[in-house]
Amino acid sequence: MGSEESILVHDDKGVRTITLNRPDVLNAFNDDMLSALKKTLRAAEKEKTVRCVILTGAGRAFGSGQDLADVKDRYTKDEPVQFTQHLRDHYNPIITKMRTMEKLIIGAINGVAAGAGCSLALACDMRIAAESASFIQAFVKVGLVPDSGSTFMLPRLIGVARAMEMACTGRKIEADEALRIGLVNRVVPDADLLAATTELATKLASMATRAIGLIKRAINAAWTSDLETQLDYEAMLQQTAGQTHDHREGVRAFIEKRKPVFRGE
Numbered sequence: 441m442g443s444e445e446s447i448l449v450h451d452d453k454g455v456r457t458i459t460l461n462r463p464d465v466l467n468a469f470n471d472d473m474l475s476a477l478k479k480t481l482r483a484a485e486k487e488k489t490v491r492c493v494i495l496t497g498a499g500r501a502f503g504s505g506q507d508l509a510d511v512k513d514r515y516t517k518d519e520p521v522q523f524t525q526h527l528r529d530h531y532n533p534i535i536t537k538m539r540t541m542e543k544l545i546i547g548a549i550n551g552v553a554a555g556a557g558c559s560l561a562l563a564c565d566m567r568i569a570a571e572s573a574s575f576i577q578a579f580v581k582v583g584l585v586p587d588s589g590s591t592f593m594l595p596r597l598i599g600v601a602r603a604m605e606m607a608c609t610g611r612k613i614e615a616d617e618a619l620r621i622g623l624v625n626r627v628v629p630d631a632d633l634l635a636a637t638t639e640l641a642t643k644l645a646s647m648a649t650r651a652i653g654l655i656k657r658a659i660n661a662a663w664t665s666d667l668e669t670q671l672d673y674e675a676m677l678q679q680t681a682g683q684t685h686d687h688r689e690g691v692r693a694f695i696e697k698r699k700p701v702f703r704g705e
């Protein structure tokens with residue numbers, strides 16, 4: 441297990457597990473942790489041996505968003521607080537990287553995901569939740585609007601009406617409700633969370649991961665596209681996928697009635 445203090449990294453069988461590691465404050469983000477996470481995601485994107493990523497939290501929470509104690513000095517001065525630049529410099533690049541890197545990120549949601557911690561969970565490509573997990577759009581409770589991509593991801597995942605309710609009331613959504621409304625893919629007993637997520641991630645990491653990266657691109661693009669544009673984009677991505685080792689290997693293995701050996705290229 442390598443460590444960048446607030447972020448832990450562990451590699452096994454093509455899966456990189458990234459753990460938010462400030463459990464005493466429910467993995468709240470200070471600037472050091474945000475910088476470390478940004479760096480860790482960039483490294484995971486570049487590293488060829490990493491073919492799937494798990495994002496989780498240490499302790500009893502997934503993440504509680506901005507460390508409010510860390511920024512308390514903001515509120516003792518008379519000047520306006522500079523949120524825009526802070527978000528642009530720290531949170532936005534993380535969310536952009538998560539959504540654009542051509543590797544799947546599976547959120548293992550081990551406890552409460554609040555504020556930007558909830559945004560981070562929503563930016564994962566899939567979410568497996570522990571029974572004790574919950575989701576809180578906590579921003580409104582401190583007089584803020586959802587940021588770090590929550591206003592983009594939430595209505596797309598659960599629909600406008602539910603997104604509006606979550607964002608405007610800050611109501612806690614427990615794991616069973618999260619499953620019912622499509623916020624998570626699966627709920628498992630707390631003790632099984634890491635094993636279940638690792639099993640899925642390891643399976644995905646052994647598959648045609650270049651194609652999986654392109655599927656992520658295609659489905660992302662569809663959110664802001666029209667049918668004609670999307671059909672053309674699919675045709676272009678298929679041209680790329682069709683040139684890979686894994687495509688040839690998949691077809692050969694099918695014809696030869698054997699298991700394919702994919703390399704992610």
Ligand code: T3D
Nearest residue numbers: 464465466468504505506507508509523526554555556578
């Ligand atoms: O530039 C910018 O600021 C823009 C970015 C904004 C993004 C945002 O994320 S804004 C939203 C910030 N987050 C919140 O408002 C959530 C605050 N936390 C909570 O509402 C609650 O802690 C939870 C609902 C997440 C969990 O409640 P509970 O009862 O299970 O735990 P707790 O007792 O409240 O927290 C345990 C400890 O963690 C506690 O410390 P202590 O008393 O044991 O020393 C608490 O202060 C600390 N903690 C939890 N969340 C944060 C935090 N410390 C600093 N910042 C936090 N966000």
